[in-house]
Amino acid sequence: MDSEYAIEVNNITKAFKVYYDKSNSLKEKMIFWRRNRHENREVIRGISFKVKKGESIGLVGKNGCGKSTTLKLLSRIIYPDSGSIKINGRVSSLIELGAGFHPDMSGRENIYTNASIFGLTKREIDERLDDIIEFSELGEFINEPVRTYSSGMYMRLAFSVAINVDADVLLIDEILAVGDANFQRKCYNKLREIKGEGTTIVIVSHDLSSIEQFCDRSLWIKDGKIEKEGPPKEVHLAYLDYMNDAAIARQKAELERKKQEQEEAAKRQAEEERRRKEEEKRKAAARLRYGSQDAVFTDIHLLDEKGQDSNSFTTGEPMTLNLHYTVKTKVTDCVFGFGIFRSDGLWVYGTNTRIDRLPNFDIEKDGSYTVKIQHLNLIPGSYWCDITIEYGAGIPVDYYKKALKFTVFSNTADVGIARFPHSWELNI
Amino acid sequence: MIKEIKEIYAYREMIATLVRKDLRGRYKGSVLGFLWTFINPLFQLLIYTMVFSVIMRSGEDQYYLFLFVCLIPWMFFASSLQDGSIAIIREQDMVKKIYFPRAVLPIATVTSGFVNMLLTFIVVIAVTLISGRGINAAAIACLPIVMIVEYILCLGVAFIAAALTVYLRDLQYIFGIFVMGLQYASPVMYRVDNGLVPDRLLWIFRLNPLTSILNSYRDCLYDKVIPDFGQLGYGLAFGVVLTLFGFFLFEHLQKGFAENF
Numbered sequence: 001m002d003s004e005y006a007i008e009v010n011n012i013t014k015a016f017k018v019y020y021d022k023s024n025s026l027k028e029k030m031i032f033w034r035r036n037r038h039e040n041r042e043v044i045r046g047i048s049f050k051v052k053k054g055e056s057i058g059l060v061g062k063n064g065c066g067k068s069t070t071l072k073l074l075s076r077i078i079y080p081d082s083g084s085i086k087i088n089g090r091v092s093s094l095i096e097l098g099a100g101f102h103p104d105m106s107g108r109e110n111i112y113t114n115a116s117i118f119g120l121t122k123r124e125i126d127e128r129l130d131d132i133i134e135f136s137e138l139g140e141f142i143n144e145p146v147r148t149y150s151s152g153m154y155m156r157l158a159f160s161v162a163i164n165v166d167a168d169v170l171l172i173d174e175i176l177a178v179g180d181a182n183f184q185r186k187c188y189n190k191l192r193e194i195k196g197e198g199t200t201i202v203i204v205s206h207d208l209s210s211i212e213q214f215c216d217r218s219l220w221i222k223d224g225k226i227e228k229e230g231p232p233k234e235v236h237l238a239y240l241d242y243m244n245d246a247a248i249a250r251q252k253a254e255l256e257r258k259k260q261e262q263e264e265a266a267k268r269q270a271e272e273e274r275r276r277k278e279e280e281k282r283k284a285a286a287r288l289r290y291g292s293q294d295a296v297f298t299d300i301h302l303l304d305e306k307g308q309d310s311n312s313f314t315t316g317e318p319m320t321l322n323l324h325y326t327v328k329t330k331v332t333d334c335v336f337g338f339g340i341f342r343s344d345g346l347w348v349y350g351t352n353t354r355i356d357r358l359p360n361f362d363i364e365k366d367g368s369y370t371v372k373i374q375h376l377n378l379i380p381g382s383y384w385c386d387i388t389i390e391y392g393a394g395i396p397v398d399y400y401k402k403a404l405k406f407t408v409f410s411n412t413a414d415v416g417i418a419r420f421p422h423s424w425e426l427n428i
Numbered sequence: 429m430i431k432e433i434k435e436i437y438a439y440r441e442m443i444a445t446l447v448r449k450d451l452r453g454r455y456k457g458s459v460l461g462f463l464w465t466f467i468n469p470l471f472q473l474l475i476y477t478m479v480f481s482v483i484m485r486s487g488e489d490q491y492y493l494f495l496f497v498c499l500i501p502w503m504f505f506a507s508s509l510q511d512g513s514i515a516i517i518r519e520q521d522m523v524k525k526i527y528f529p530r531a532v533l534p535i536a537t538v539t540s541g542f543v544n545m546l547l548t549f550i551v552v553i554a555v556t557l558i559s560g561r562g563i564n565a566a567a568i569a570c571l572p573i574v575m576i577v578e579y580i581l582c583l584g585v586a587f588i589a590a591a592l593t594v595y596l597r598d599l600q601y602i603f604g605i606f607v608m609g610l611q612y613a614s615p616v617m618y619r620v621d622n623g624l625v626p627d628r629l630l631w632i633f634r635l636n637p638l639t640s641i642l643n644s645y646r647d648c649l650y651d652k653v654i655p656d657f658g659q660l661g662y663g664l665a666f667g668v669v670l671t672l673f674g675f676f677l678f679e680h681l682q683k684g685f686a687e688n689f
Contacts, residue, residue, distance in 0.1 A: 116444070119435075
């Protein structure tokens with residue numbers, strides 16, 4: 001045994017099996033024993049280092065680089081796949097504080113439970129009890145159940161136990177988030193004191209300055225290997241450079257991505273605008289034409305006296321509506337109708353087959369209907385014609401507003417809406 | 429091996445803490461609390477007395493005592509196997525997060541069952557005295573030896589059960605069924621040597637280390653004779669081999685515990 005070193009790590013590797021679907025039951029293991037698919041994720045790919053007794057080292061690296069796994073391997077929670085780890089002396093870890101704390105037991109009882117998990121005997125705990133209680137600053141609360149503690153008090157107690165174990169090797173993972181500023185300062189001081197007493201310390205942290213304060217040496221771990229080791233300042237400089245480059249690259253990529261995103265957004269917006277307009281148009285059209293569409297108008301015509309398509313008429317002339325429709329689903333108790341509106345929306349006239357007392361009928365196949373207006377007695381102007389297919393009490397099947405437009409002319413300058421056939425008799 | 433045992437010894441306070449927690453937690457929340465440790469077996473005994481001396485009469489003159497002096501060691505064995513099988517997975521949060529020699533957990537489970545048996549035996553001996561059956565001081569003096577032999581056997585069983593169940597969770601239920609069957613392959617409710625068990629099945633009982641241990645309990649407490657140490661020696665040898673094997677198996681498998689939750 002080389003007693004100069006507290007920790008000797010010799011070319012360790014560690015891979016985790018990442019199961020796609022983990023089975024722990026017999027049935028699954030038997031049925032799927034070929035199918036227990038997993039991927040081996042190599043986290044540590046050959047790390048070696050030695051730590052002298054009394055030396056403090058820091059492990060730095062970005063998230064997922066394997067530094068916390070290294071710490072777990074050092075604490076023997078997990079074991080390396082190959083290589084060896086040798087530690088001389090008692091190990092205490094500040095990785096999971098407050099293990100085994102029981103909420104219903106008092107702080108004092110929990111000190112015994114928690115310290116026993118660190119491998120302390122009753123006598124050793126008795127010796128340290130006062131130190132622990134004093135350090136935790138819990139005072140009277142030490143006899144209260146732990147469940148009544150605030151999270152700060154809880155962490156203070158847990159930290160006090162762990163730090164008073166008097167380990168030869170102390171493993172620390174992101175400690176210094178414990179308690180308020182005062183307590184943190186106290187923790188730092190205690191750590192310095194422990195270091196002064198010759199305890200070997202391994203710290204994993206993202207807080208580089210605290211490592212620079214404490215540690216004699218830094219190991220930068222990158223992708224499961226040691227990238228650089230040496231005096232903390234030097235290593236951290238290289239590490240920060242690397243992280244900066246990575247950050248700049250990331251920023252560039254981010255910028256690029258944002259630019260692309262903006263372009264795409266603009267495109268999307270234009271597209272949306274276009275779609276919205278179309279939609280509006282379609283909606284407007286729909287407002288002009290609604291109903292169940294079981295039967296719909298197909299061919300619609302306005303015919304003049306001679307049976308020719310026309311959209312201009314002279315007042316008093318005949319006008320014929322010739323309307324063809326197609327039937328999709330049989331319409332029972334059908335009603336045909338039409339209406340005439342002046343261009344300003346005034347309803348001039350409207351009627352349908354029911355109003356005009358035609359017998360009830362159903363429509364089953366394509367057909368047409370014709371409305372003959374013998375005298376179109378309208379004052380000159382522009383007019384719209386609405387045409388309708390309804391059923392029952394006026395439920396629309398195809399209600400087609402403004403289906404046809406026509407203009408009325410006249411050489412007479414009478415005014416109003418309709419021309420009533422009339423004659424004058426003058427008795428002057 | 430020596431190193432591991434030394435480390436476990438260093439963690440003796442943790443074992444003690446776990447045992448205390450388990451014994452105290454067993455009747456947690458009840459008004460009588462720890463007293464139930466004594467009340468429970470006392471009433472169990474009372475019921476057996478009524479059933480076996482009034483309804484189901486058997487050849488033994490005090491069948492309830494005959495049964496009870498072996499039922500309690502049997503229950504210790506059964507709990508060592510069944511509680512032992514979940515000793516690790518029950519504490520998986522701790523196993524995942526911090527280091528301690530994992531063997532502490534099955535040792536604590538067995539020790540807790542052992543202490544519980546000791547306390548129950550206070551009731552048994554008291555009843556033996558009161559019922560007029562009486563005790564033989566020399567025979568009673570042998571009782572601790574028998575208990576230690578059983579403790580060793582239980583330890584081996586718990587090591588194996590605890591380690592394997594982490595990797596195959598079904599085992600905890602399989603052990604439950606195994607225990608149910610094993611009770612009838614052990615001289616808990618009847619004697620092996622009075623011709624009740626057919627000859628062609630006797631080899632099962634002879635192979636079973638519990639036969640030697642349970643017979644020795646009955647010798648000490650019911651028949652009031654010094655147990656046959658030759659017979660008990662088989663149980664001891666079996667237990668020592670099982671414990672050594674179990675410990676090696678456990679130490680081998682424990683490296684993967686934290687990754688198997």
